[in-house]
Amino acid sequence: MKIKYNLPKKIIFCKKCVMSNQRPGSISEFFHTKDRKDAKYLKINEQDGICDACKQNDIKNNIDWKEREKKLIKLLDKHRKKNGEYDCLIPGSGGKDSAFQAHVLKYKYNMNPLIVTWPPILYTDYGLKNYNNWINIGGFDALVVRPNGRIMKELTKLSIINLFHPFQTFILGQKNIAPKIASKFGIKLVFYGENEAEYGNPIAENNSSLRKKSYFAVKNYKNIYLAGIKISELIKKYKFKYQDLKIFLPINDNEISKSKIEIHYLGYYLKWIPQEAFYYAVKNTGFSPRPYRTQGTFSKYNSIDDKIDDLHYYTTFIKYGIGRATYDASQEIRNKHLTRDEGKNLIKKYDGEFPDRYFTEVMDFLDIKEETFFKLCDKFRSAHLWKKKDNKWRLRHTVNIDGADD
16 A cells, blocks of 8 residues: 555544644745655654644643743844834734734834735635735735746646645745845844644744744755756756746845844744634734635634635645644644534534635636646545545545544
């Protein structure tokens, strides 16, 4: 039985939340290859059956947050400018998390942030409204960095065909653009929201407030991949020009060292609870949830900016057996907004629901035939996760123990 993407052979579910050990850890997108040989997955302890994300949440609940806030104020005082210049930079597209951190930093801690936005591939109507409200009602200076639309479209199409990863070009931009703009403006402090360890990356990553350099900087560009293809091949075989690709590439390590930019997670200093960030953004920046339930889950307010969001989570369901309801339920269980049994019921009801609301529009925009997408679904399934029974694909194992092989 062929196992794809270096996934763990044995499928295990956390006994505290509902996440499986097939959940991929966050990686540097510019090293994302087709086989993902270096991929790491959520660790679930063999003795107690608890995943690293839940263990990290327990650690978070025992942190002295007043002491952490003192450290934050010390950091802010170090970078605070009194001449009207920007003293920190916040990347964001108008979601609840970036709205929360920008507003808190400006209006509670009296910083002067510059907002930098790498726009979604296809803004939803309410996503664009939330972005405009964030800037206009929240009250911020903002810079929008919009890449070459033709190149963005072509790379997104290739990332689906080669990696089954519709969201890669947006992730590349959102993660790479902040330090590059900070360098150009002479801003030495950049904030992201919560550390990836909150969701399953190694717990040790949350021992520091600093974002790992490997996420946003490289020493050379020879071994970088975009859409699963080496830069040199994109230029030679696909006829891209280097200057058109450069905006998607990370900052050079030497430039980061020279400019002395520090990239921190605000979630290291302030206790990060997504639902509370949502309520805060509603109150202070005019944020609104979707007017209807998001397909594939029970939520209305997570990742709603881009019409490709829904498709992205469907591809994770195909590749890893983990749909959007599993991601959302695990988070809400850890924050005690759901019981595990409630989460399991929601997964049974919504996980893997096909997101057809924007599907045709997205396929038309990317010039991909709908039947091609469904063929890719079958191509990217891993045999240890999926089984075809009565001409229908079924997960072999589920958290509800009702899979084809359970």
